[in-house]
Amino acid sequence: MQHTKFLDTPIEYLKGVGPVKGELLKKELGIFTFRDFLYHFPYRYIDKTRFHQIRDLHEQSGQVLLKGVLRRLETLGEGRKKRLVGRFRDDSGAIDLVWFSGIKWVENKLQVGSEYIVYGKVYAFQDKNTISHPEMELAAQVNQAERPVFDPVYPSTEKLNQKGLDAKNRRKLLRQLLDLMPASALAENLPAYLNQSLQMVTHQQAMAWIHFPRDQDTLEAARLRLKFEELFFLQLRLLQLKGQHQQRFKGFVFEQLGTFFHTFFNEHLPFELTDAQKNVLKEIRRDLRSGVQMNRLLQGDVGSGKTIVAVMCMLMAVDNGFQACLMAPTEILALQHYTGVQAYLEPLGLQVGFLSGTVSGKKRRELLSELAEGKIHILIGTHALIEDPVQFHQLGLAITDEQHRFGVEQRARLWGKSKPLPPHILVMTATPIPRTLAMTLYGDLDVSVINALPPGRKPIQTLHKRESHRLQIMGFIRQEIQLGRQVYVVYPLIEESEKLDLLNLETGYHALTREFPPPQYRISVVHGKMKPADKDYEMQQFVAGKTQIMVATTVIEVGVNVPNASVMIIENAERFGLSQLHQLRGRVGRGAEQSYCILMTGFKLTEEARQRIQTMVRTNDGFEIAEADLKLRGPGNMEGTQQSGILQFRIADLVQDGKLLEKARAIAQEIIARDPSLEKDENQVLKFYLDDHFKSWKGWNKIS
Ligand code: ADP
């Protein structure tokens, strides 16, 4: 089609760009085509309606726009200190403009005595307000030209600025491109019926206004339209994908709830299921017998009892002659699941296997052959499960227990593990994730929520303490141990400061040993540098109640379950993220006893750290904490989301645009429900845009 061709034109063909600048745009900004250039939106705008008064400027003024006369221009200093200084004055006062490079050129271009419009960032140099390398335009020229009220500012780099691709030039090139563009190039991408009900500006109008808005209103209108588009088309694609999965991928039918399930439910289940757990099991049960492959996300707060749900789902698979697997993000968690599940299921006569990178040699060979023969009913392990040599006899259900750590790609690899149909998939998150993130990261899945904790839990009391409380805390630990409880003490450990972190842990361990000496007291230590067998031994000692204190790094973060532990002490708590803190806190409060989480920090905290700690002290609700985390850190910085291309929005913002996202998803849902493959005439425009646009989007290939 004609109009795609125009936008696909290599950027160097734009007049004024050429091969050198073109190369630079590719390298520095990833702009290869006219389309890329156009879809590289401004990140802010200079409001040219209002001029600042020089008298009012101060260091916090930031970017300012001034109108006045250039009074003087002189070169000062020698060699590397050489600089060009201009004296610039308006009715209210004067300020210095400074250039450190390109001095000759600037000097020749500027006219002393003329009126200029100056734009730049104020900083204080030796108590004097200064602007370095300002943008300057002759006021006379500006007044003549028909000029925008807002000037767009684009992300740039030093190199681009040096090669003449500064803000001003970018604007000129963009204007030219917009003028040059045939009307059909930016064809409308929403169907008429939608435009009518949404009452937003057209795609073309929005694309013009996002670069050159006339005023605040046009800018907002353009933003709203483009944000909506971005969210809507992603949702449409995700939901279409979901629909296609369901059409294309028939699922194994687990017709019956058989002997294993019933025996377990009636004779071995150690507690009454909560209503929330029962509801989720019903939802999953419905999926598993529907004839369509299940792709479901199970969200539930820490301690809400996701594991038992997973176990009972696996029994549904086994009852129908299938195998099931459960994949965890760390060795320790996988082992813990293995031990727990084995204890549940061995009495039923089921074979449970364990596989991780550390299982090797003969043991591994035997395991793999038993798995292939179907002698092993349930396999538990780390991501070693999805490696190629692992062949199941008949995998019917794959469960992942993740701290949003498994990507969509890994999920996809699980699909290949069974024939002729892909296994049913259940994804469990370790802590809740915010709704907007879930809709995006897991937008192609159905969602179940366990929205209540098992009965009898006392809310964990969370306290913020500092070094000066150390003695008091030791006393408290002693008291809890005397009551028969167990205590975690957790230290941060990150690669960058690994040595120091380990040292801290060791120092802490020794201090605790002095305070709580053997044989009366026993202390376990677990950290990532230990051999897995040693880790396992130490862990088991604590699980069995043979040690009272567990000193550890965050390896225990996910999932570990010791109901008798009642105190979680987190050292350097300011260095942990919110969801990590919540995860750690979730290691206690699993029994009937009152539990405590003590956050130890230094005296000086950054504002963000302070808010994290306050949030922890204020609430135990994982869903609330997840939302706070998203607000504090932004979607791209939350655990496990860093590599996710799917969160790289051009303009939409998952923190601010939650409502718009809900709306976009609801509309997309309606459309897909009526027209799953977008075949109706009225929806051709959607189909075309989806195919055309997502081709070139980097985040996309990760999920399609
Ligand atoms: P998470 O959802 O964080 O994975 P777990 O599955 O580890 O939580 O369960 C936390 C604790 O609650 C475990 O000790 C588990 O045995 C217990 N538990 C789970 N469901 C119930 C229930 N319905 N009643 C009582 N205790 C339960």
Ligand code: MG
């Ligand atoms: Mg768990």
